[in-house]
Amino acid sequence: MRLLVIEDEAKVGSFIRRALEEEGYAVDLCAEGTQGLELARSGCYDLIILDLMLPELPGLEVLRCLRKEKIPSPVLILSARSQVDQKVKGLDAGADDYLTKPFPIEELLARVRALLRRGIGEATGILQVEDLVLNPATREVTRGGQRIELTSKEYALLEYLMRNAGRVLTRPMIAEHVWNLDFDTFTNVIDVYVNYLRNKIDRGRDRKLIQTVRGSGYVLKAES
Numbered sequence: 001m002r003l004l005v006i007e008d009e010a011k012v013g014s015f016i017r018r019a020l021e022e023e024g025y026a027v028d029l030c031a032e033g034t035q036g037l038e039l040a041r042s043g044c045y046d047l048i049i050l051d052l053m054l055p056e057l058p059g060l061e062v063l064r065c066l067r068k069e070k071i072p073s074p075v076l077i078l079s080a081r082s083q084v085d086q087k088v089k090g091l092d093a094g095a096d097d098y099l100t101k102p103f104p105i106e107e108l109l110a111r112v113r114a115l116l117r118r119g120i121g122e123a124t125g126i127l128q129v130e131d132l133v134l135n136p137a138t139r140e141v142t143r144g145g146q147r148i149e150l151t152s153k154e155y156a157l158l159e160y161l162m163r164n165a166g167r168v169l170t171r172p173m174i175a176e177h178v179w180n181l182d183f184d185t186f187t188n189v190i191d192v193y194v195n196y197l198r199n200k201i202d203r204g205r206d207r208k209l210i211q212t213v214r215g216s217g218y219v220l221k222a223e224s
Protein backbone atom coordinates (compact mmCIF):
# COMPACT_ATOMS: atom_id res chain seq x y z
CA MET A 1 0.00 0.00 0.00
CA ARG A 2 1.58 3.21 -1.15
CA LEU A 3 0.31 6.58 0.06
CA LEU A 4 1.02 10.16 -0.97
CA VAL A 5 0.78 12.95 1.60
CA ILE A 6 0.58 16.50 0.19
CA GLU A 7 0.96 18.83 3.17
CA ASP A 8 3.02 22.03 3.42
CA GLU A 9 3.25 22.24 7.21
CA ALA A 10 6.48 20.33 7.81
CA LYS A 11 5.61 19.22 11.35
CA VAL A 12 2.16 17.97 10.43
CA GLY A 13 3.46 16.26 7.30
CA SER A 14 6.25 14.38 9.02
CA PHE A 15 3.97 13.43 11.92
CA ILE A 16 1.44 11.92 9.52
CA ARG A 17 4.17 10.20 7.53
CA ARG A 18 5.69 8.64 10.64
CA ALA A 19 2.32 7.39 11.88
CA LEU A 20 1.49 5.85 8.51
CA GLU A 21 4.91 4.27 8.17
CA GLU A 22 4.51 2.69 11.60
CA GLU A 23 1.37 1.03 10.20
CA GLY A 24 3.44 -0.46 7.40
CA TYR A 25 2.44 1.84 4.53
CA ALA A 26 5.02 3.22 2.09
CA VAL A 27 4.65 7.00 2.20
CA ASP A 28 5.80 9.84 -0.04
CA LEU A 29 5.56 13.34 1.40
CA CYS A 30 5.31 16.43 -0.74
CA ALA A 31 5.04 20.05 0.48
CA GLU A 32 3.49 21.87 -2.46
CA GLY A 33 0.60 21.55 -4.88
CA THR A 34 2.27 21.45 -8.29
CA GLN A 35 4.79 18.79 -7.35
CA GLY A 36 2.09 16.90 -5.48
CA LEU A 37 -0.05 16.83 -8.61
CA GLU A 38 2.90 15.57 -10.67
CA LEU A 39 3.49 12.71 -8.22
CA ALA A 40 -0.22 11.91 -7.97
CA ARG A 41 -0.47 11.74 -11.77
CA SER A 42 1.79 8.71 -11.77
CA GLY A 43 -1.39 6.91 -10.67
CA CYS A 44 0.49 4.47 -8.50
CA TYR A 45 -0.92 5.64 -5.15
CA ASP A 46 -3.47 3.58 -3.25
CA LEU A 47 -4.51 6.73 -1.37
CA ILE A 48 -3.71 10.45 -1.42
CA ILE A 49 -3.94 12.61 1.70
CA LEU A 50 -4.35 16.18 0.52
CA ASP A 51 -4.14 19.47 2.44
CA LEU A 52 -6.30 22.28 1.01
CA MET A 53 -4.13 25.32 1.76
CA LEU A 54 -0.98 24.69 -0.27
CA PRO A 55 1.64 26.88 -1.95
CA GLU A 56 1.82 26.92 -5.77
CA LEU A 57 -1.47 25.15 -6.37
CA PRO A 58 -4.38 24.90 -3.87
CA GLY A 59 -5.46 21.44 -2.82
CA LEU A 60 -8.89 21.83 -4.38
CA GLU A 61 -7.25 22.50 -7.77
CA VAL A 62 -4.97 19.48 -7.36
CA LEU A 63 -8.07 17.38 -6.70
CA ARG A 64 -10.00 18.80 -9.67
CA CYS A 65 -7.08 18.09 -12.02
CA LEU A 66 -6.76 14.52 -10.75
CA ARG A 67 -10.44 13.79 -11.19
CA LYS A 68 -10.52 15.45 -14.62
CA GLU A 69 -7.64 13.21 -15.65
CA LYS A 70 -9.44 10.17 -14.24
CA ILE A 71 -6.70 9.35 -11.72
CA PRO A 72 -8.52 6.75 -9.61
CA SER A 73 -6.62 7.11 -6.29
CA PRO A 74 -8.98 7.80 -3.39
CA VAL A 75 -8.39 11.25 -1.84
CA LEU A 76 -8.72 12.20 1.81
CA ILE A 77 -8.78 15.97 2.32
CA LEU A 78 -7.15 17.53 5.35
CA SER A 79 -7.81 21.10 6.21
CA ALA A 80 -7.83 23.56 9.05
CA ARG A 81 -10.97 25.06 7.60
CA SER A 82 -13.96 23.76 9.41
CA GLN A 83 -16.61 25.53 7.32
CA VAL A 84 -19.25 23.27 5.89
CA ASP A 85 -18.98 24.85 2.41
CA GLN A 86 -15.31 23.85 2.15
CA LYS A 87 -16.13 20.26 2.96
CA VAL A 88 -18.93 20.26 0.41
CA LYS A 89 -16.66 21.77 -2.24
CA GLY A 90 -14.01 19.17 -1.55
CA LEU A 91 -16.42 16.26 -1.69
CA ASP A 92 -18.11 17.65 -4.80
CA ALA A 93 -14.70 17.99 -6.45
CA GLY A 94 -14.18 14.25 -6.01
CA ALA A 95 -12.72 13.77 -2.54
CA ASP A 96 -13.62 10.51 -0.83
CA ASP A 97 -13.38 11.74 2.73
CA TYR A 98 -12.65 14.88 4.71
CA LEU A 99 -10.89 15.47 8.02
CA THR A 100 -10.63 18.81 9.81
CA LYS A 101 -7.42 19.77 11.60
CA PRO A 102 -6.56 19.26 14.36
CA PHE A 103 -7.51 15.60 14.40
CA PRO A 104 -6.55 12.60 16.54
CA ILE A 105 -4.05 10.52 14.57
CA GLU A 106 -6.06 7.39 15.40
CA GLU A 107 -8.98 8.86 13.48
CA LEU A 108 -6.81 9.56 10.46
CA LEU A 109 -5.48 5.99 10.53
CA ALA A 110 -9.00 4.55 10.82
CA ARG A 111 -10.21 6.64 7.88
CA VAL A 112 -7.20 5.56 5.85
CA ARG A 113 -8.01 1.90 6.55
CA ALA A 114 -11.65 2.46 5.62
CA LEU A 115 -10.75 4.20 2.35
CA LEU A 116 -8.25 1.52 1.41
CA ARG A 117 -10.88 -1.17 2.02
CA ARG A 118 -13.45 0.73 0.00
CA GLY A 119 -10.91 1.49 -2.72
CA ILE A 120 -10.45 -2.16 -3.33
CA GLY A 121 -14.19 -2.52 -3.61
CA GLU A 122 -14.62 -5.90 -2.01
CA ALA A 123 -17.48 -6.55 0.34
CA THR A 124 -15.46 -8.14 3.09
CA GLY A 125 -11.96 -7.33 1.91
CA ILE A 126 -10.73 -10.69 3.20
CA LEU A 127 -7.95 -12.17 1.06
CA GLN A 128 -7.41 -15.89 0.82
CA VAL A 129 -4.93 -18.09 -1.04
CA GLU A 130 -5.32 -21.76 -0.21
CA ASP A 131 -5.37 -21.91 3.60
CA LEU A 132 -3.62 -18.54 4.01
CA VAL A 133 -6.09 -15.83 5.06
CA LEU A 134 -5.49 -12.12 5.55
CA ASN A 135 -8.11 -9.76 6.96
CA PRO A 136 -7.23 -6.12 6.15
CA ALA A 137 -9.83 -4.82 8.62
CA THR A 138 -8.19 -6.48 11.60
CA ARG A 139 -4.74 -7.01 10.03
CA GLU A 140 -5.00 -10.61 11.18
CA VAL A 141 -3.19 -13.31 9.23
CA THR A 142 -3.79 -17.03 9.66
CA ARG A 143 -2.60 -20.14 7.90
CA GLY A 144 -4.55 -23.35 8.39
CA GLY A 145 -6.42 -21.50 11.13
CA GLN A 146 -3.24 -20.71 13.06
CA ARG A 147 -2.56 -17.08 13.82
CA ILE A 148 0.67 -15.71 12.30
CA GLU A 149 2.31 -12.66 13.87
CA LEU A 150 3.91 -10.30 11.35
CA THR A 151 5.78 -7.02 11.64
CA SER A 152 4.17 -4.10 9.83
CA LYS A 153 6.52 -4.38 6.83
CA GLU A 154 6.05 -8.13 6.58
CA TYR A 155 2.31 -7.55 6.69
CA ALA A 156 2.48 -4.89 3.97
CA LEU A 157 4.55 -7.19 1.76
CA LEU A 158 2.20 -10.13 2.28
CA GLU A 159 -0.87 -8.01 1.60
CA TYR A 160 0.65 -6.83 -1.68
CA LEU A 161 1.56 -10.40 -2.68
CA MET A 162 -1.92 -11.64 -1.81
CA ARG A 163 -3.74 -8.85 -3.64
CA ASN A 164 -1.74 -9.90 -6.69
CA ALA A 165 -1.82 -13.64 -6.10
CA GLY A 166 -0.78 -15.64 -9.15
CA ARG A 167 0.90 -12.63 -10.75
CA VAL A 168 4.70 -12.32 -10.89
CA LEU A 169 5.82 -9.23 -9.00
CA THR A 170 9.23 -7.82 -9.87
CA ARG A 171 11.53 -6.38 -7.23
CA PRO A 172 11.01 -2.83 -8.56
CA MET A 173 7.22 -3.32 -8.32
CA ILE A 174 7.53 -4.55 -4.75
CA ALA A 175 9.93 -1.71 -3.89
CA GLU A 176 7.51 0.82 -5.29
CA HIS A 177 4.42 -0.47 -3.51
CA VAL A 178 5.75 -1.66 -0.19
CA TRP A 179 8.74 0.62 0.33
CA ASN A 180 9.45 4.21 -0.53
CA LEU A 181 10.51 5.66 -3.88
CA ASP A 182 14.06 5.86 -2.55
CA PHE A 183 14.24 2.13 -1.96
CA ASP A 184 14.46 1.25 -5.63
CA THR A 185 18.17 0.53 -5.48
CA PHE A 186 18.06 -1.54 -2.31
CA THR A 187 16.42 -4.60 -3.78
CA ASN A 188 18.26 -6.95 -1.42
CA VAL A 189 15.99 -5.59 1.33
CA ILE A 190 13.11 -7.20 -0.54
CA ASP A 191 14.84 -10.59 -0.61
CA VAL A 192 15.52 -10.33 3.11
CA TYR A 193 11.86 -9.57 3.86
CA VAL A 194 10.62 -12.30 1.54
CA ASN A 195 12.75 -14.71 3.55
CA TYR A 196 11.29 -13.43 6.83
CA LEU A 197 7.83 -14.01 5.39
CA ARG A 198 8.71 -17.48 4.12
CA ASN A 199 9.87 -18.44 7.59
CA LYS A 200 6.52 -17.44 9.01
CA ILE A 201 4.17 -18.50 6.20
CA ASP A 202 5.79 -21.51 4.54
CA ARG A 203 8.35 -23.08 6.85
CA GLY A 204 7.31 -26.57 7.88
CA ARG A 205 4.32 -26.56 5.51
CA ASP A 206 3.76 -29.15 2.80
CA ARG A 207 2.62 -26.60 0.27
CA LYS A 208 4.82 -23.53 -0.15
CA LEU A 209 3.00 -20.40 -1.27
CA ILE A 210 5.80 -17.88 -1.89
CA GLN A 211 7.63 -18.82 -5.10
CA THR A 212 10.77 -17.31 -6.56
CA VAL A 213 10.62 -16.67 -10.29
CA ARG A 214 14.24 -16.71 -11.35
CA GLY A 215 15.34 -13.51 -13.03
CA SER A 216 11.97 -11.86 -12.41
CA GLY A 217 10.80 -11.66 -8.85
CA TYR A 218 8.22 -13.40 -6.69
CA VAL A 219 4.75 -14.80 -6.98
CA LEU A 220 2.31 -15.97 -4.36
CA LYS A 221 0.62 -19.19 -5.45
CA ALA A 222 0.47 -22.85 -4.58
CA GLU A 223 3.36 -24.98 -5.84
CA SER A 224 2.41 -26.76 -9.02
Ligand code: CA
Pocket residue numbers: 007008009051052053054
Ligand atom coordinates in the same frame (compact mmCIF):
# COMPACT_ATOMS: atom_id res chain seq x y z
CA1 CA B 1 -1.52 24.01 4.56
